[in-house]
Structure formats: structure tokens, C-alpha cells
Amino acid sequence: MNRQLTCVTCGSTYPLEDQRLRCHCGGLLDVQLDMDSAPSPAAFAATFESRLPSRLPPDLSGVWRYRELVLDVPPDDLVTFPEGRTNLYDLDPTPLGLSALWAKHEGENPTGSFKDRGMTVAVSWARHQGARALICASTGNTSASLAAYGARAHIPVFVLIPEGKIAQGKLAQALAYGAHTLQIDGSFDDAMYAVEQMATQRNLTLVNSLNPFRLEGQKTIILDSFFQLGQMLPDWIIVPGGNLGNTSAFGKALIEMKALDLIDRVPRLAVIQAEGASPFARAAQGDFQHFEPMQPETVATAIRIGNPVNYEKAVRAIRFTDGIVTSVTDAEILKAKHDLDRQAIGCEPASAATLAGLRRLTREQVVRPGESVLLIITGNLLKDPDTTIALATGQTAALGIPGAAALDACANEPRHVPSDPETIAGIIEEELQ
Numbered sequence: 450m451n452r453q454l455t456c457v458t459c460g461s462t463y464p465l466e467d468q469r470l471r472c473h474c475g476g477l478l479d480v481q482l483d484m485d486s487a488p489s490p491a492a493f494a495a496t497f498e499s500r501l502p503s504r505l506p507p508d509l510s511g512v513w514r515y516r517e518l519v520l521d522v523p524p525d526d527l528v529t530f531p532e533g534r535t536n537l538y539d540l541d542p543t544p545l546g547l548s549a550l551w552a553k554h555e556g557e558n559p560t561g562s563f564k565d566r567g568m569t570v571a572v573s574w575a576r577h578q579g580a581r582a583l584i585c586a587s588t589g590n591t592s593a594s595l596a597a598y599g600a601r602a603h604i605p606v607f608v609l610i611p612e613g614k615i616a617q618g619k620l621a622q623a624l625a626y627g628a629h630t631l632q633i634d635g636s637f638d639d640a641m642y643a644v645e646q647m648a649t650q651r652n653l654t655l656v657n658s659l660n661p662f663r664l665e666g667q668k669t670i671i672l673d674s675f676f677q678l679g680q681m682l683p684d685w686i687i688v689p690g691g692n693l694g695n696t697s698a699f700g701k702a703l704i705e706m707k708a709l710d711l712i713d714r715v716p717r718l719a720v721i722q723a724e725g726a727s728p729f730a731r732a733a734q735g736d737f738q739h740f741e742p743m744q745p746e747t748v749a750t751a752i753r754i755g756n757p758v759n760y761e762k763a764v765r766a767i768r769f770t771d772g773i774v775t776s777v778t779d780a781e782i783l784k785a786k787h788d789l790d791r792q793a794i795g796c797e798p799a800s801a802a803t804l805a806g807l808r809r810l811t812r813e814q815v816v817r818p819g820e821s822v823l824l825i826i827t828g829n830l831l832k833d834p835d836t837t838i839a840l841a842t843g844q845t846a847a848l849g850i851p852g853a854a855a856l857d858a859c860a861n862e863p864r865h866v867p868s869d870p871e872t873i874a875g876i877i878e879e880e881l882q
């Protein structure tokens with residue numbers, strides 16, 4: 450299928466190979482698919498399903514399995530682990546009065562977050578284009594993912610991160626996979642501004658979600674869910690919002706699936722932000738007439754973003770899906786994380802914003818009794834061991850979280866015991882009472 454770059458603001462078009470990050474008007478670019486040459490929905494579905502038993506790496510990937518709707522890249526240029534094909538778990542819908550509740554665990558990707566779905570596409574395309582170096586700003590997961598894909602592609606990687614504000618697991622990955630790691634004295638938004646300036650002037654390939662090829666990969670979270678649910682989608686899809694790449698990608702996936710007749714009813718998107726980093730939720734309150742960036746602060750460092758680059762595309766996604774944007778407190782995020790962790794879903798704080806947001810939306814009767822909901826769990830529990838241990842040891846007050854006392858019931862402190870088996874057995878019996 451043919452593709453070109455199209456500006457979402459003014460509609461200008463550019464060849465796919467054009468190495469620009471934005472339109473001449475400053476607008477964001479989409480990889481636009483020529484729908485006229487598309488096969489029937491049944492033919493699409495049959496092609497995608499036919500790849501399930503295949504052992505070929507592109508077919509094993511939960512991204513490249515849908516390549517007709519992702520990108521045409523010569524097989525030798527593909528950089529794939531493979532990624533995607535993450536599990537979709539059933540949760541108990543009854544406490545919230547829902548008919549069904551699922552969690553798709555993007556933390557099961559090779560580097561532990563959904564970023565791998567976007568990165569396989571952005572890095573494969575960069576290799577195809579002969580990139581000399583790859584660069585990103587990151588709250589952590591993008592740097593971990595880029596470091597890994599860059600290493601596989603043998604292309605040097607530079608990552609800019611806000612010093613002291615990324616979770617340890619993510620920093621460990623970037624360092625271990627050999628990325629040149631530059632810690633800046635500023636926020637993610639400062640890092641994002643810097644990399645965009647440099648990429649344009651210095652011929653460095655930027656792979657943040659401003660890069661439209663990233664979003665083509667992240668669309669497959671929706672495609673994967675659709676096929677895992679037996680070719681249907683629920684009433685609601687709930688996702689955390691930071692730089693709003695997923696929000697934009699999900700909106701684009703749903704626009705295309707509707708245009709291709711793969712779906713006839715569009716699910717509603719609910720985007721959940723942390724209260725201290727909620728510029729999109731605030732803009733939504735005024736029906737997106739006005740946008741004001743903010744100084745972000747939240748325990749969910751992955752979404753500690755005050756000036757999301759994908760704003761216009763995210764607004765399009767909310768409008769197309771009749772979606773909703775809301776925010777939750779850090780204490781609500783950590784309580785939801787604890788509740789997901791105890792079901793062995795296990796996630797980093799940003800991902801738990803989904804369940805916290807769902808609770809708020811059912812309380813407010815926005816999500817109604819009997820509806821079905823899919824939560825997108827964006828990152829793995831092991832990404833942020835410090836917060837998990839603080840929660841288990843009743844130390845959340847030290848993280849500066851208002852309402853932390855309400856989290857005391859989440860504690861599961863390790864006990865110091867002597868090494869003698871008799872005493873240990875006695876303690877086990879006592880705990881089993």
C-alpha cells in the first residue's frame with residue numbers, strides 16, 4: 450500500500466523518504482496510508498491470522514505481523530526481537546459493575562514497555578535510510594528501548610534524560626545496552642526541546658514519538674487487542690497519557706480500522722494523566738480551545754511531562770472516539786498499582802493510572818454499568834523497584850505523596866528471621882493463621 454507524509458495541521462504532503470520532523474508550517478506529520486488500494490477487511494484479517502503459526506521473525510512480531518498497516522521495509526533492514534504479542538489478561542469486572550475488564554500487558558515486550566512496538570518501526574526505517582546516529586529525550590522507557598534496538602542495529606545511540614527523575618530499572622537498561630547517556634539539569638520537556646533542535650540541525654535521527662514511524666508501530670496495540678478479543682474491541686480503551694504518543698497512535702489505528710471496515714463501532718478512548726502533570730486533561734476541560742504547558746511533578750516518572758509534543762494528534766484521537774481525558778492523584782495511582790500488583794499483573798506507576806482513572810470514571814458514571822473496558826498496562830513492574838519497595842515498606846510519605854497514609858494498607862514488609870528452621874517454621878505457621 451502506498452504511503453506519504455501528511456501534515457495534520459495544513460494537509461501538505463511530502464514523500465515518505467523526506468527526513469523532516471515537522472511540516473514547513475510547524476505541524477505534526479502523519480504516515481498516511483493510501484486506503485484506495487486496500488484489500489477487503491476479510492482478506493486483511495485472513496492475512497494477519499495466517500501468520501500466527503509461522504516461525505519467521507517478522508511473522509512472530511506482534512508489530513510486523515500487521516505490516517500492511519504498519520510500514521513496508523525491506524526484510525534485511527528490519528530490526529526486530531521480535532516484540533509485541535503481549536498477553537491480554539481477564540480481570541474481575543464485578544467490583545466496578547462492568548461486563549468485562551481486560552488488561553493488555555505491554556510490559557511483556559522485550560525491554561519491558563510498549564515503546565518497543567514503536568521503536569522496531571522507527572529504528573528499522575532509520576536503518577533503511579542509512580542513519581548515522583539515533584537520539585531521543587526520555588522519561589526512561591524510550592531510552593531503554595532505543596538503547597536496545599540501536600545495539601541490535603549497530604547504530605550509535607544518544608539519550609537525554611532528566612537527572613534523578615528516571616526509574617532505576619530504565620537507567621540500568623540504557624547504560625547496559627551501551628547508549629551514550631546524557632543526564633540533563635532540567636525536565637523531560639527541556640530534553641525534548643533540545644533533541645528536536647539538534648536532530649534538525651545535526652543530522653541525528655530523532656526517535657521520540659514526534660517521529661511518525663514510531664506511532665505506526667504503536668497502532669498495533671489496538672490491532673493485537675482486536676484479534677486477541679476475537680475481532681472485536683470493548684466499549685472503552687484506557688491509556689495513561691504523557692507525551693500522548695499512544696493516544697495519537699490509538700486514534701489513528703481506530704480511524705484506519707473504521708475506514709477499512711475492520712470495525713463498525715469505534716470504542717471510546719479514556720486518557721488518564723497524573724494530576725501534577727495534566728496539561729492535556731486541563732485543555733480537555735475547555736474543549737481544547739486553550740493549551741497551557743505546566744511544570745510537571747508526579748511519582749509516575751514515565752508520565753512526568755508538562756508539554757506533550759503530540760497534542761494536536763491526541764486532540765484528533767479524542768474527538769474521533771468521543772473520548773475523555775481525566776487525571777488522578779499520585780496516591781490513587783499507587784493504590785491502583787498495589788491492586789494490580791496483587792493480581793500479579795505487576796506494573797510501573799504510570800501504567801496503574803489506567804485502573805485509577807477507570808475507578809474515577811465509574812464513580813462519575815462516565816463509564817457505565819455493563820460496559821466493557823480494556824486497560825493498557827504500559828510498563829513492567831521491574832522498571833521502578835524503588836517505588837514498589839517504598840509502597841511495600843510503608844515509605845511512600847518519603848516520596849512526598851499527599852494522602853500517603855491511605856497507602857499504609859499496601860505494606861508487605863519483609864521480616865527479619867533467624868536462620869534456624871524450627872523458628873522459621875513457627876513463623877510460617879503463625880502467618881498462616
Ligand SMILES: Cc1ncc(COP(=O)(O)O)c(C=O)c1O
Nearest residue numbers: 590691692693694695751827828
Ligand atoms: C510506562 C509508560 N506509560 C505511559 C507513558 C506515556 O506514553 P505517551 O508518551 O505515549 O503518552 C510512557 C512514556 O514514557 C511510559 O513509559
Ligand SMILES: [Zn+2]
Nearest residue numbers: 456459472474
Ligand atoms: Zn503543515
